[in-house]
Amino acid sequence: MAQAQVVVIGGGIAGLAAAAFLSGAAGGPARARVTLLEASERLGGKLRGGEVGGVRVDLGAESMLARRPEAVELARAVGLGTELEPPTTAKAAIWTRGALRPLPGGQVMGVPGNLDALAASGVLTSEGLERARHEAAGEAVADDVAIGRFVADRLGREVVDRLVEPLLGGVYAGHADEISLRVAVPQLLEIARGGGSLVEGVHALATRPQTAATPVFQGLRGGLGTLPEAVAAACAEAGVELRTRTAVDELRRTPDGWRVVTDGGEVLHADAVVLAVPAPAAARLLRADAPGAAAELDGIEYAGMALVTMAFRRADLPGPPAGSGFLVPPVDGRRIKASTFSSNKWGWLERSAPDTFLLRTSLGRLREEQPLELPDEELVAQSLADLGEAIGLTARPYDTAVTRWGAGLPQYPVGHVDRVGRIRAAAARAGALALCGAAYDGVGIPACIASARAAVAELDNSLTPPTGEHVTERTMGA
Incomplete structure (x- = not known):
């Protein structure tokens, strides 16, 4: 019995990881024959290398969280294990109130767990520091809350403005008063739900023993832009057809799978599809066969x-x-x-x-x-x-x-987790379809890779045709 045919739409790190997991390029069994379609001229999405001043550098993401295993594991699986390298220094500062001031230790995404370190940093004014020292009792959070509002209620506005905002801004380029605590800093959610001291809870998190010798972040010699290159090479060796400059104009459900129409008029038939594109592109492709998912995707900013x-x-x-x-x-x-x-x-x-x-x-x-x-x-x-x-x-x-x-x-506003749940439920009703990428479970590289692995797991029941040989038809000029 032939393997099923899967089309992966999108060649960022999530789409490449999905192709690697499906094809066996990242280890494990080959689940399907895979064609990956990327609209742009290059693979890798926001992982992009280039030269500046004759030196190879990253022109996109430059580090990956190492205390989540997915990105490091994928790098090792595609032969980059010896190229992993932690930062030489992680000593960062805050440029505020006219001076560079040390980022205080003992904080989690800007939320302080050591008020003495906060005072020594000089980041806050005396008034802001005094407000933080008199932590207000807060109501227990039932489900979710904007991180800015939550921290401001407990520790004062200045903690949000001078610590939480710049740290969140570096990750999401968003606003603390809109970003979901549940998504952005889930470690703090249990503290929020329990209603106890925020500072004491953060201190316990910040001083918790970590896995021995595991750095917080890792990079790759030559830059993170080498990761999609290595994944793509492993996929090609495993038989994945990787196609750039190939946008998808239409995606339609058929009785035995999906019909994928490219901007060049080519028609591909697949048993299953992985959508690894940004939310607006996913919404456009799903409007006909999963209108509920498309409507929710339209709401992602x-x-x-x-x-x-x-x-x-x-x-x-x-x-x-x-x-x-x-x-x-x-x-x-x-x-x-x-x-x-x-x-x-x-x-x-x-x-x-x-x-x-x-x-x-x-x-x-x-x-x-x-x-x-x-x-x-x-x-x-x-x-x-x-x-x-x-x-x-x-x-x-x-x-x-x-x-x-x-x-x-x-962006991940309050309610994002529920929105993603509705998107995935609506997509599942269409059948043999899974979604992955930064729009769903996190913008970090490990989160995107994890979403790709979950998407492949969702498709497992769709990847073996029930009878006979499945022939992938391609019609040019349709």
Whole structure:
């Protein structure tokens, strides 16, 4: 009996991981014959490598959470285990109230668990610190709440504005008063539900013994852009057909599977489909056969952002800045929202380009995406102006790159988990269809890979045709 045919639509890390799990490229049995269709000219989505100043760097995501196993396991499965490397330094700062101040220890996503460390950092004003020291009793959270509202009620607005907002902004490019506690910081949900002291609960989380020698984050020598390249190579070796510049115009249910029509008029028939595309694209494709899922997908909002990567000659710097970089609270009214000192953070970068210092800035957040419309040179100028104020940088880069991620980060407001449940239930009713990617269970790389694994598990009952040989038909010009 022949294996089933699965079409994976979307070639970001979630789609690539789904293809790897289906084909056996990541270990385990081969469940299906797989064709992956990606609309753009490249695979990898927001994992993207490039060259700036003659040095290979990441132009998208640069690190992955290592205390979730999925991304590290996939990297090892596709032969990158020896390339894993933790950050050289994780010492970050907050640029607020006119100075760089150390990010206080003992916090979880900006929520403090050590008020002495918070006081020593100087991040809060004396009034804000006094308010945090007098934690207000809060009602137990029944199900979910916006993290900003929850923390502000307990510890005061300034903790949210100067700590929680910049940390959340770096992950979601969103607003703390809208982001779901249940999704963004699930570790705090039990504290919220119990109604006990938030500071004491965070302290217990922050001081909990971790797995021996496991770093919080990992990178890859050569950048995270090497991960989708390695997954794609493993998939190709396992027989996956990987096709870029192939958008899907139509997806329709048939009596024995799905009909996939590309923008070139090609028709593919598949036993099952994995949709690994952003919510708007998924909604468009599902409107005919899963209108309930499409309507819910239409409600997922996205934020855009821009990354400015700059290469400096070390000889032009009187002294490179210290630490891994800094975050910027929106309340301070700056143009950039963060800067990463890449050559400090990643030892492989310093080793590969000892005469170059690389750093990057990020701009833009939800409904504040004007930076994406500015010319590259203006984004570079704005970044340099803020860097001059923050760290006294006067040198000029010898090379720059601007990467725009329009509608790149899905938002997780209160109620997102329930929305995702309704989307998946509606998709399941269509049959032999699964969804994965950042829109559902998390924007991090491990979360996207986990969603791909779950999508493949959902399809297991659809992957073996009940009788005879299944022939995949392709009709050109249909």
